Amino acid sequence: MRKRVAVIGGGIAGLAAAVRLRDLTPPDTEIIVYEQSGALGGKLRTGELGGVTVERGAESFLMTGADGAESAAVALVKRLGLGDAIRHPARVPAALAFGGRLAPMPGGTLVGVPGDLAQLGDVAHADAERDHDAGRPLLAEGEDVAVGALVRERYGDEVVDRLVDPMLGGVYAGRADGLSLQVTMPQLARTARVEHTLRDAVRAAQRAGRRVPGKPIFGAVEGGMSRLVGAAAAASSARISLGLPVREIARTAHGWRLLLGPVPAPQTDDVDAVVLAVPASPAARLLSGVAPAAAAALGALDYASVALVGLALPPGTPLPDLSGFLVPPSEGTLVKAATFVTTKWSLPGDGPVIVRASLGRAGEQERLQFDDAVLLERAMSDLGALLGGELPPPVASWVQRWGGGLPQYAPGHLDRLAAARAALPPGLALAGAAFDGIGIPVCIASGERAAEDVSKAWEG
Template identity: 65%
Template sequence: MHKRVAVIGGGITGLAAAVRVRGQAPPETDIIVYEQSGVLGGKLRTGELTGANVERGAEAFLTGSPDGAESAAVRLARRLGLGDALVHPSTGQAALAVGGRLEPIPAGTLMGIPRESDGDDHDTGTPLLGPHDDVTVGALVRARFGDDVVDRLVDSLLGGVYAGRADQLSLAATMPALAAAARTQHTLAAAVRAAQAGTVRVPGRAVLATIDGGQSRLVGAAAAASGARINLGRQVQGLVRTGNGWRLLLTAALTGHVEDVDAVVLAVPAAAASRLLRSAGDTCGSAVIGALDYASVALVAVALPFDTPLPELSGFLVPPSEGTLVKAATFVTRKWPAPGASDASVIIRASLGHAGDEQQLRHDDAALADRTHTELGKLLGAELPPPIAFWVQRWENGLPQYRTGHLERIAAVRAGLPPGLALAGAAYDGVGIPACISSGEAAADEVCKYLECL
């Protein structure tokens, strides 16, 4: 009898899981992807502005992993036949926007943390952290390098990735290599050096890449390669254990509908995963997952006249101390020049919002774009000309916030999951595209092992 696998969630995590199942399970395995929205890809979504591709979600992905191998995103792109479509930034140099001027980000730091000792970073004769300790990034760095390093550098870089604050984010979850080094090293500077030394650098390899034509190409290629039956606009309302399998309770136009499968990958945000775990009888796991925090963010892309002067940079980050809603900006047409794209404008894409800024993001699109335009001029130190065009993309509850102890809590939830049910996604394993793909692939491996035992 053919096995059936349900993947709940059609973002890149779920699609990567579906591709992996297709590659490992018997060819006749039936794979069904359920995505309650009307579009696949989640936060991978390519938009357009004045003839140029501008990502409405994740802009790029890391090309390497700490061990020197290609990242999961690059490997997936190659597997999907998109290896020749990988493109890299024309410039990778970014800056900090401070007081109306752009300052270089200090070289040699790890997420803004220096590799040389200073101030109170003295050797106490014992490791910085115990074998199972977890602290916030801010707590560790403030104690060793002071407030200025956290407020100007670390918060800027962490904010650009997680939209969170160093004083609230788990060291083990956001900077695992540094956390591991802190369990053996006696100073933070030594831990930074050890973490950096443990990352294999491949000469000539660019740090970042994207897909020529946009990230939506990766989404479409993954959906096609999975051979899955795609169900858009169908919400899975509940999961019920049925012997060795699962019954999915689905929404339909007027009445409910059920579908029976052998295994399930949950690749949905925490709130939806919590609801489904509760329906499956896992009340403890549901409570833990339901308590995970998120930050809401927005992206605003503005097109300016083609002769608007911009620095020879890929963009800039903004320390929270500047008091702006804009936390980062990319000079899209400078960083990602595309042959044949319109040269009628230059495009800046701004990221807005930190955890706790939700109220400020509730202005309508025109007001949010106007504020972005004004703040960009302030941060660049010169008033910008009126925009030719703009768009606003909102991601409510878009970025998970990893509190201390996050990894241990997620490991405990996974250890308690019923057989044939796997959990994957940014809420648990990391916000970058490679982390999401790896998470989906690991979940697929789990369900494939389970299917072999049936």
């Protein structure tokens, strides 16, 4: 009989699930994507600034997966016929703010954790003696720790505060002391279960992840990430429902009943299977009636809020020849990172000079609770101070807020997630950044896996 499957959440994880469902299920299967906002894409949202295409959310994806093969993002882009549209950032260095100025980023680190302390230069002092061999691996089998706990113990505070924190801040807006090693640095977690010193564990992880020289690390889609979103929606030939939140999931004799829309005018939809691809707190709410143990495990996940400030500076505004910079929390600025978009993406030199600044970190929500004009002013003054001179007024600007946008995976996250997945009834699967990791490829892979799980459930 003809099957119907609902994907709840129209971010990239939900859309990847919809595409995989289309590829796996009989052609008459009806796939419905329920997205509560007015547009698909979630954190993938391409915008415009001073006549230039600029991302208002995620801007690029890793080209390679942990196994060294092409990432799930590259595979999906190719599946959608956009392989020729993949572009790569220019090979320009990034810098690190240090003592109110920009300094070169030390080389040879793994997300800020050095494998060779000699390369740290003046940026941070590490006590090599602390990283001694105690005759056993750094981590026991199955153990997870905060990145900060491991690196502080082995190298001291400066390496964490000046190098690891800004790197993790750039990706997660989080702090090393709160983030799980297993989720944020899976390769290092693996080698730490074998090696006896952090130095050896970093080097082993770097060898395992050794990239082919000259092969680009990041990619993006010409025309913007929203093009990927549109292509995925089209390839899935799903029915797209926008502007209606799913409020409840209940079991029926043969599948699931979704309760949708505003409380005064509810609607229902009966489906055979559900892929839940929403952030942790809506996921926990939706699971509370059908999988309370899974809901409880997910409800514990915290999120950080960030705001992006996009600036189109007058053509010719001089900037250092960098792709951007990262700022450690100890610098005290609201800006935690900046991308020099024009340089990084080799945009034409005669247009406005585009800078995208990222503001806010985990636990600092109150620092973003100002109106857009104040955030713009703070971004301009932080950037001016770090660049050594006031910036000219922008010809165009925007502020994009991502309230509760970035999951903060605490140590033990993967065990809690495994428990949540084990507690799910068949025909219901989880996907997205709340679960397996933050990066676009990981979100896509989790959507594809969820699609495979639910389609297997109804075959069986």
